[in-house]
């Protein structure tokens with residue numbers, strides 16, 4: 001019997017609409033091959049939602065998203081909406097809001113070297129050869145969601161003892177939040193190379209000391225998985241020094257945000273990294289990169305991270321592992337044949353191998369296998 005899945009599409013801003021079209025193209029091709037129907041409902045999120053409704057996360061978007069089997073997001077944000085005024089809406093509120101509202105506490109960011117792109121990295125080939133890790137980032141707690149505020153005209157807060165302003169953010173975690181993300185990491189490790197690095201700043205932060213305690217307690221349930229604690233500053237260094245030591249990296253929200261951008265550069269381009277945000281209900285899939293407003297509308301953006309997020313969707317939400325493997329293989333083949341979007345080009349790339357967003361999507365579809 002043919003299966004039908006409801007997918008909420010959130011194109012967002014910048015290159016978002018261009019790349020999500022390629023994700024949909026690939027999904028449709030997969031649907032044909034595997035006798036599956038994907039039904040799409042588009043909704044507003046981010047800057048475009050601010051323009052059209054005054055808020056970055058309209059209630060309607062949340063309703064559509066929660067009623068779907070999965071959410072495919074492209075990217076949000078752009079200079080048009082940049083502001084430091086706490087009273088003005090910002091596109092990122094849409095992203096953070098939907099993560100929180102859907103309870104997407106586990107953000108999986110795989111970092112794997114594509115052989116064909118080994119020379120796209122700024123690091124030496126012998127350093128990145130064999131890199132294959134997944135960053136498991138806590139996504140609904142910590143500094144991103146703790147109490148924050150700004151105070152004005154505070155005595156002594158200004159320069160030379162004058163009145164001035166003061167701002168604060170809070171890094172708070174509850175036990176259950178640490179427990180579920182760390183367990184997720186151990187479970188993930190079991191399906192991989194059975195190694196977990198838990199990243200913290202336990203030499204300074206109380207929240208990190210609790211994180212470490214809980215992690216060690218959980219580790220007792222997984223004697224087959226190797227656990228390493230690593231301080232976040234050391235991790236930043238190890239990621240460029242000896243990145244092949246990592247298998248599963250689990251860490252709190254803000255550390256994960258920073259380390260995942262750093263790790264993405266091992267692969268040469270942020271344009272290749274997909275991510276899955278999972279919780280107990282509908283999951284959300286998005287590229288790890290932003291909305292690249294500088295190249296929006298030119299048809300040159302790399303759609304592969306979006307397409308690889310579709311791969312993750314098929315795997316995690318629909319259990320369509322063969323279809324997901326098709327996409328992974330197709331992307332590999334296309335790259336091995338030398339096709340490149342602009343962000344992946346180097347001095348040796350022949351001009352006739354440089355393709356735009358749509359062409360890249362077509363190439364992947366052509367390699368999916370009928």
Ligand code: IPM
Nearest residue numbers: 077092095096257260288290
């Ligand atoms: C990411 C992004 C977001 C984050 C921004 C856009 C709010 O950098 O998904 O990593 O910090 O989580």
Ligand code: MG
Nearest residue numbers: 257258261288
């Ligand atoms: Mg980030």
